[in-house]
Amino acid sequence: MTLAARNLVCSYGPTRAVDGVDLEVADDSILAVFGPNGAGKTTLLKALSGERTPDEGVVVADGKAIRGSDPEWRCRVGLVSHRTGLYMKLTVMENLLFFGVLHGLAKAALAAEEALAAVGAPELARHRAEVLSHGQRQRVALARTLLHDPDILFLDEPFSGLDPNGAEALEAVLRERRSPGRIVVLVTHDLRRGLRLADRVVVLRRGRKVLDDDRAECEAEALVGLFTDSGSPA
Amino acid sequence: MTSLRWIGVIAWKDLRAEFRSGGRIAAMISFSVLACFLFSFSLGSLVAGRDVAAGLLWLTVLLASISGAGRTFDAEEEDGAFRHLLLSPVSRHAIFLGKAAANLVPVTLVAAFTLFALTLFFRIAAPGSVALHAAILLPGAIGLAAAGTLFGLISRHSSLGDSLLPALTFPALVPLVFFGATASSRVFLDRPWAEISGPARLLWGIAIGVVAVGALLFRYLTDD
Numbered sequence: 400m401t402l403a404a405r406n407l408v409c410s411y412g413p414t415r416a417v418d419g420v421d422l423e424v425a426d427d428s429i430l431a432v433f434g435p436n437g438a439g440k441t442t443l444l445k446a447l448s449g450e451r452t453p454d455e456g457v458v459v460a461d462g463k464a465i466r467g468s469d470p471e472w473r474c475r476v477g478l479v480s481h482r483t484g485l486y487m488k489l490t491v492m493e494n495l496l497f498f499g500v501l502h503g504l505a506k507a508a509l510a511a512e513e514a515l516a517a518v519g520a521p522e523l524a525r526h527r528a529e530v531l532s533h534g535q536r537q538r539v540a541l542a543r544t545l546l547h548d549p550d551i552l553f554l555d556e557p558f559s560g561l562d563p564n565g566a567e568a569l570e571a572v573l574r575e576r577r578s579p580g581r582i583v584v585l586v587t588h589d590l591r592r593g594l595r596l597a598d599r600v601v602v603l604r605r606g607r608k609v610l611d612d613d614r615a616e617c618e619a620e621a622l623v624g625l626f627t628d629s630g631s632p633a
Numbered sequence: 634m635t636s637l638r639w640i641g642v643i644a645w646k647d648l649r650a651e652f653r654s655g656g657r658i659a660a661m662i663s664f665s666v667l668a669c670f671l672f673s674f675s676l677g678s679l680v681a682g683r684d685v686a687a688g689l690l691w692l693t694v695l696l697a698s699i700s701g702a703g704r705t706f707d708a709e710e711e712d713g714a715f716r717h718l719l720l721s722p723v724s725r726h727a728i729f730l731g732k733a734a735a736n737l738v739p740v741t742l743v744a745a746f747t748l749f750a751l752t753l754f755f756r757i758a759a760p761g762s763v764a765l766h767a768a769i770l771l772p773g774a775i776g777l778a779a780a781g782t783l784f785g786l787i788s789r790h791s792s793l794g795d796s797l798l799p800a801l802t803f804p805a806l807v808p809l810v811f812f813g814a815t816a817s818s819r820v821f822l823d824r825p826w827a828e829i830s831g832p833a834r835l836l837w838g839i840a841i842g843v844v845a846v847g848a849l850l851f852r853y854l855t856d857d
Contacts, residue, residue: 468856470722470724471722473720476720478720483712484712487711487712488650489653493649497642500642501722502722503722543717
């Protein structure tokens with residue numbers, strides 16, 4: 400499993416949110432994308448996941464250009480964002496069953512129970528999403544994403560609003576996801592956690608890639624410097 | 634078969650959430666019954682109920698449907714669920730049809746309550762065949778539900794919000810309301826089927842057209 404972007408450009412009107420970005424994510428690895436607000440991180444993630452068609456450039460998975468509208472591609476990707484994407488009036492189990500059926504799982508109920516167990520929240524199954532804390536909802540959102548066992552997991556600020564225990568639990572699940580045939584792409588402001596998890600680090604500023612390096616070569620203080628104009632591009 | 638399953642499960646999800654919150658359907662039905670009550674106060678002594686009931690029926694159902702359409706995507710937007718729905722392998726057509734099918738239930742309920750309320754408040758002793766009313770109101774409800782789903786999405790993503798809904802919906806639904814009121818008035822007046830079938834067929838054609846155009850535009854609006 401490999402994922403690559405070639406000269407990606409995504410614009411909102413005259414503003415280039417992503418401006419000529421190239422990157423590669425190797426199999427069995429976690430890529431962390433950092434950058435200040437408005438750097439284009441979420442737009443890049445949307446282009447990589449196929450949610451948004453880039454204005455220029457191409458996203459390639461396993462050597463083939465992806466089409467976001469392709470159902471097979473959508474079965475291969477999962478998304479966790481700071482907004483949980485749960486239906487508040489439904490119970491946790493109903494939420495999971497709904498998405499399980501949409502993904503064509505034959506045994507959606509069993510998969511839902513296993514996914515809840517994997518995120519350490521089997522006791523939440525009968526609760527409506529509206530009565531859960533943000534941390535609990537985020538666990539359920541992760542369970543929903545793991546339901547169909549995606550090859551590529553995209554995370555958009557997943558630690559936002561999580562307490563330390565919730566963040567630790569999410570980190571543990573992400574570490575487990577690092578395995579052959581799988582990729583994790585993580586967009587976050589949380590440099591410390593991101594660096595702890597990542598194998599490779601990309602920093603964006605004003606839509607452009609200013610750093611693409613192995614995690615071992617990166618230090619948080621140096622990355623913060625790259626967030627500002629005074630930092631020198633790689 | 635997969636598409637039908639998707640449509641069914643999306644409609645099931647919307648209806649389950651809808652009946653648990655309860656607010657929208659209750660508000661739509663209350664609005665329609667209250668409107669009929671006020672119509673009977675203002676017009677009851679001036680005109681015969683059977684002469685105006687069809688127009689009032691369709692006007693009330695149209696207004697109540699639009700008032701509810703703005704909330705079609707509330708649950709989707711509440712915590713970003715729509716992004717995940719769009720990222721699932723479900724086709725855009727199935728999402729639209731599932732949500733329109735869920736919208737059909739409140740619109741049909743509103744139509745039924747409005748018909749009953751008009752008959753009651755205007756004291757119409759012989760309102761015509763219930764089966765014929767249903768045959769006319771059903772395609773109307775389908776068209777209104779589909780249009781409401783589409784325009785609900787458009788208004789959600791416009792800075793004008795719900796205030797945009799009537800401006801979009803009224804012009805697009807003029808033919809539906811016109812032929813619906815024509816057919817319903819003939820049912821109220823107990824005219825033979827030969828006189829009703831023409832506008833009824835046109836009504837079904839328009840409803841199917843609204844659903845088809847809605848599904849196409851929904852896909853266009855939700856891509857990217």
